[in-house]
Amino acid sequence: AIAQTVQRLPVQVIGLLVKELSVLLQGKTFTNQVAAVWLKALLAAHASQLLADPTATAAFSPLLGLVETRVGCLAPLGRLRGRLDLMLHQVSGDDGHSGLVDTQALVVHQDGDSTEEGSDTLGSEAEEDESEDRWDELSENEVENMESEDIEEP
Secondary structure, eight states, X not given: OHHHHHHTSOGGGHHHHHHHHHHHHTSSSHHHHHHHHHHHHHHHHHHHHHHHOHHHHHHHHHHHHHHHHHHHHHHHHHHHHXXXXXXXXXXXXXXXXXXXXXXXXXXXXXXXXXXXXXXXXXXXXXXXXHHHHHHHHHHXXXXXXXXXXXXXXX
């Protein structure tokens, strides 16, 4: 519908339409999107007349600056959007994982000396008992030494 309307426009109003569309394109709302559609249809239908008209060329110079500015901001905005999407994805936790991909060990080392798993646990229990007995003996000896020192001092 827009393309058909633009094709029926008289040549005298094309320059005025370009100026009006350039004003609308400088906005930041839905109107600049609509103006871009109209400008695209206008360029497709009347490209030869716009190239021949020197006043239309002057009307396009602010649009060229606007497009260059917006294209220059496109890459940083894309990076920002990517970072925000990543952060939102991590915060929401939609993937169902807690950040770990696989909880199983990739390599399991088995010691050649112990053939049974229970033999290590029995040996460590015996070592713990021996260590506790020795600790008890040392504690008793220290208590006896302190008592004997207290008696000898007066």
